[in-house]
Amino acid sequence: MxxxxxxxxxxxxxxxxxxxxxxxxxxxxxxxxxxxxxxWTIADESGPLYDLGGEWIDADHxxxxxxxxxxxxxxxKTCGESLVCYKGEIASERNLWPDAARDAQRIESLAAEYANSPASAPYSIDSSLARFLNDTCSSERGRWYAEAYYRSDEGEDTSKIGLFGWLSGFVNYVGREEGTLSAYRFPxxxxxxxxxxxxxxxxxxxxxxxxxxxxxxxxxxxxxxxxxxxxxxxxxxxxxxxxxxxxxxxxxxxxxxxxxxxxxxxMSRIVKLALCFDSPFWEEMGWNGSMLFDSFAQQTWHGSLSDKPVLMAYICGDDSRRILQRQDPIESVVNEIANVFPRAKTSFLHARLYDWATHPFSLGGFxxxxxxxxxxxxxxxxxxxxxxxxxxxxxxxxxxxxxxxxxxxxxxxxxxxx
Ligand SMILES: Cc1cc2nc3c(=O)[nH]c(=O)nc-3n(C[C@H](O)[C@H](O)[C@H](O)COP(=O)(O)OP(=O)(O)OC[C@H]3O[C@@H](n4cnc5c(N)ncnc54)[C@H](O)[C@@H]3O)c2cc1C
Incomplete structure (x- = not known):
């Protein structure tokens, strides 16, 4: 055969x-x-530098x-703790602001209930994940955090994600141990x-x-x-x-x-950005580079595969269109990060941006x-x-x-x- x-x-x-x-x-x-x-691993003559496509493995994959x-x-193995930055204030993901933490907790427990028994969810099939998050969050900061978190997982604005489709995948998340998400990467x-x-x-x-x-x-x-x-x-x-x-x-x-x-x-609209720096300023600050951020670079992380420091960023959904309309999308992102971490501006060398929605043989992220x-x-x-x-x-x-x-x-x- x-x-x-x-x-x-x-x-x-x-x-x-x-x-x-x-x-x-x-x-x-x-x-x-x-x-x-x-x-898609990007390399130079010295070897692999970073991944411009998928890279994370959850601990239950x-x-x-x-x-x-x-x-x-x-x-x-993923090491260190993620930060969350909203309106110039920084918290850690494990120690969120109390209002956002309460909202996140409510989302998790209601989603687990609905995922186990979709018929019990008081929503119709045309409902989006955004609608569920709006109904469930009671604080503005909690709603922002939920959007940033789930948009990063889905690669798309939550208004484009069907609630019941999302719940069908959330079943896999119920009862997961802390640290399961994005626990590893490929060698x-x-x-x-x-x-x-x-x-x-x-x-x-x-x-x-x-x-x-x-x-x-x-x-x-x-x-x-x-x-x-x-x-x-x-x-x-x-x-x-x-x-x-x-x-x-x-x-x-x-x-x-x-x-x-x-x-x-x-198919999610997702732009991935590799920002190359002359030094890993995030490590010098005792931070691992991971952050959920209220800017175009909604999620960042240390993505280097060599000793050359690289901070990766996702830009998803409508923001991926908006950033590409900017005269200099990369400069916009570097400036936004530098507003919080000024060293980003002085250490920045060059970047590579890739828009997966326009890739002719994928026509979207995932x-x-x-x-x-x-x-x-x-x-x-x-x-x-x-x-x-x-x-x-x-x-x-x-x-x-x-x-x-x-x-x-x-x-x-x-x-x-x-
Ligand atoms: C930016 C980004 C970040 C991601 N992050 C993660 C992550 O962290 N973790 C994770 O688990 N997943 C992630 N994903 C998703 C992951 O990359 C995909 O789920 C996975 O690659 C899908 O594998 P596949 O073999 O189904 O499809 P693909 O990897 O797309 O492979 C399909 C192949 O078919 C080829 N092809 C297309 N059309 C034709 C044609 N007409 N003739 C011949 N060949 C053709 C394509 O060129 C391609 O090589 C990410 C994806 C993107 C874009």
Missing amino acids: KVAVVGLGPAGIYAATLLEGAGVEVELFEALSRPGGRL ARCLALIEKQNQLPR GGAGDFFGSILNTLEAKPRYHSVLQSVKQSNNTVTLSFEGGFESVADRAIITIPPKCLLNVAFSPALREEQLNALHAIG SHIPPSVSPQTLTSLRDPNGRVCFAGEHTAEWLGFIEGALESAERSVAEVLS
């Missing part, structure tokens, strides 16, 4: 590893000139951690970690292969790529992100409910379930179409995460092998 795997993000790379492990011949296709997809262990490596950078796994495979990737159409006969699948090149396989696993999948012609066509789900699923969309409608995204199986974070229970990409690889490989 020969299986074509299209898309070499974590889902495609892990699926190929499992297939080869089961003795299956694999062919690998990727639109870009590099592996990793939305995992068992597949990610097992994969690292299998490579005889150790995950990088050497997430993109390079998966790239090195790809290098161990028998099959060699064919880069610059943009899938355009998938045609099935009784016995085969024919994949056609930009430029007219074709490949024939017994089966295919397609791992490309949902909005990109809409640009591929399927014969037989995808079922209507699958097409509807591809249209309905949301998926979420918008208001009015029921989580159940999206499960059709994982249904095989004849000899073609689908994987990728958007098809997983762990929607939006690297862990979900790996989960989807396991499921799609099991489908192919059965």
Whole structure:
């Protein structure tokens, strides 16, 4: 049996590893000139510098951690405490202002109740996460903190996140130990970690292969790529992100409910920024660089993979559009950080900003379930179409995460092998 795997993000790379492990011949296709997809380690001549795509592993992302262990490596543990900065006042995340802490506590306990029993939630399917947060918070500062916290997790404004979709993922958060979120990172950078796994495979990737159409006969699948090149396989696993999948012609066509789900699923608008400094001024101040901030750089953290100091920042949702309209988005962010930590201005060297919403082969950061969309409608995204199986974070229970990409690889490989 020969299986074509299209898309070499974590889902495609892990699926190929499992297939080869089961003795299956694999062919690998990727639109870009590099592996990793939305995992992208930026390097210079001295080695990896930082990750411009996904990087965090929660402590309960068992597949990610097992994969690292299998490579005889150790995950990088997150150390130190996060700060929270609102209207020039600084608190620590573990020691929040009492009004914000009370609101956060109320959100957690109500969300846990509704996640365990969605029918008990006094909301309709068109409700957003923002509406729930508005109803639950009693202080302005608490509402701001909740937005910053959940927007960083979802990569999108909470007004764009459906409450019931969010609750379907929150189930995984109920009863979690403190420190589970973003507990680890991949050794050497997430993109390079998966790239090195790809290098161990028998099959060699064919880069610059943009899938355009998938045609099935009784016995085969024919994949056609930009430029007219074709490949024939017994089966295919397609791992490309949902909005990109809409640009591929399927014969037989995808079922209507699958097409509807591809249209309905949301992709977060997320800009990631790497700010390079001549010294880690945050460490000199006894701070680990992590902060939730009421500025464009809504979340910062120390993201360096070398001894060159790098502070990473997320800018999500409407703010990601607004910052890109600024004449000098990077200068705006550095100035905002320098308003609180003046050393940021004098230590700043250069930066790299990446807007994932415009990446032609992801068309967004990661998926979420918008208001009015029921989580159940999206499960059709994982249904095989004849000899073609689908994987990728958007098809997983762990929607939006690297862990979900790996989960989807396991499921799609099991489908192919059965
Ligand atoms: C800025 C950012 C931060 C993130 N942070 C985290 C994090 O901290 N932790 C976490 O768990 N997750 C994070 N994520 C999400 C994580 O990166 C994704 O969940 C994961 O990469 C999804 O893997 P995948 O294999 O499903 O898709 P991808 O990684 O997108 O891989 C799909 C591949 O398909 C290729 N492709 C697309 N179209 C075609 C085509 N027509 N033909 C051929 N190939 C094609 C793409 O080039 C890509 O290589 C983040 C994402 C972003 C953008």
